[in-house]
Amino acid sequence: MSKNQGSALLWLLYTVAIFTLLSSSLLKLALSDLRVSGHLINAERAQYAAEAGIEYAVAVLPWRWRELAAGSWQYEQQEEPCFTVSAQRENSSLLRIHAQGRAGGMVRDVEVLASLRPFARQALIARQLWGQAITVVGHVAADEVVFRTDSSYIDGDLRAARLELQDGGSYHCTGYHWTQGRPYTLEVDFPLLVQEAVLQGWSEAEDVAGVYLVDGERPGPLLAPGKVEIDLQTPWEGLLVALDEVKLLTWAPGSQIVLLAAEEVELNAVGEVWQGSLFVYSAVQITCRASAGLRLDGCLLAPQLDLRDLEISYCDEAVLKQLDLLPAELLQVAPTFDLQWLELTPRR
Incomplete structure (x- = not known):
């Protein structure tokens, strides 16, 4: 093998090594981005699941106001969107509603104060x-x-x-x-x-x-x-x-x-x-x-x-x-x- 051919081979091996390292880094970065994206997506889904729990309570509880006088109320939904929601009377016309949404191992909590409007304004x-x-x-x-x-x-x-x-x-x-x-x-x-x-x-x-x-x-x-x-x-x-x-x-x-x-x-x-x-x-x-x-x-x-x-x-x-x-x-x-x-x- 001539001297020029040897140099070319060395440069080729060097280039391949560089591209291999870059490809490996890019692959790791892409996988990391996918994991982060999945994490963010699940966090978003969990947030919306928690808000869905609030909306469920708001739709149901005004019609069951008297039942809440005796204590708290709770409901859990297993299918998507997955959430657990509970409510507790703060006073004669005010509720504290807490909902927890779940998605892909992520959990998000949302809480609201709900003031009763008996006749919807x-x-x-x-x-x-x-x-x-x-x-x-x-x-x-x-x-x-x-x-x-x-x-x-x-x-x-x-x-x-x-x-x-x-x-x-x-x-x-x-x-x-x-x-x-x-x-x-x-x-x-x-x-x-x-x-x-x-x-x-x-x-x-x-x-x-x-x-x-x-x-x-x-x-x-x-x-x-x-x-x-x-x-x-x-x-x-x-x-x-x-x-x-x-x-x-x-x-x-x-x-x-x-x-x-x-x-x-x-x-x-x-x-x-x-x-x-x-x-x-x-x-x-x-x-x-x-x-x-x-x-x-x-x-x-x-x-x-x-x-x-x-x-x-x-x-x-x-x-x-x-x-x-x-x-x-x-x-x-x-x-x-x-x-x-x-x-x-x-x-x-």
Whole structure:
């Protein structure tokens, strides 16, 4: 072999060795990248599995609120996405929900605080709603809605299978108009409610000449077997169950009232602002014909709502304070949660 051939062979062997080393390094680097990529993918899958656990709890638990009063709740899903989720009551209207997602040996945890919204921010809920010059901050849900005369305004969604404008009536809705939804079927069992009130030793409202008067002096919860007049002289907080017609004449600022009536409820006011929170359920009808307008925060729920010159903003503060006394039927109307994610950058 000549000297030149030997040198060429040495260079060839050197080049092969270099390429072998480079190939080995590149292969190790590629395998390392694959392992890292797989690790990241599994971490991502575990994160989303944990969030799927939160979503499952949020879909199920609003409808099972009473069951949570006795303790905690837990659910495990073995198939993809794999997660374990649990919930614990923090107070009468707040849940702490914890979910753990699993994927490819990776584990991720997610935790949220879930605040109950018993009526899904629906300020008006009815079978039939007649509205004239009303303003609603919140959602409206009814089988049939009729807007009469003047213009009405909804800062939220409108859910109505049938919508009609009469006598020049009009409306503006900032959200969506849904034509499908759950029909109004709510019926509170008042005989059962009275039975529970008697067993728990509720006080009766004061009987004044055949009319039960609520003036804010007697603490709740209260039971009124006949016609009721609410004429508040001082702020009142509590639950009132009335078995006959109710007239709400005078409001005391700061009151937090839940009113459940077996007959019609009239909101009588002239150019007033009712500061506080008011929830009214009537098994028949709620009327408000305030000639100079009425403004309140709360929620009105009845088969028929006949409202004129009313401005209402959704508020469930009064209801949240009476959850343990509220009939089970009302907790099944449209419960949802507001979520607070307890991590800095939730992957939503």
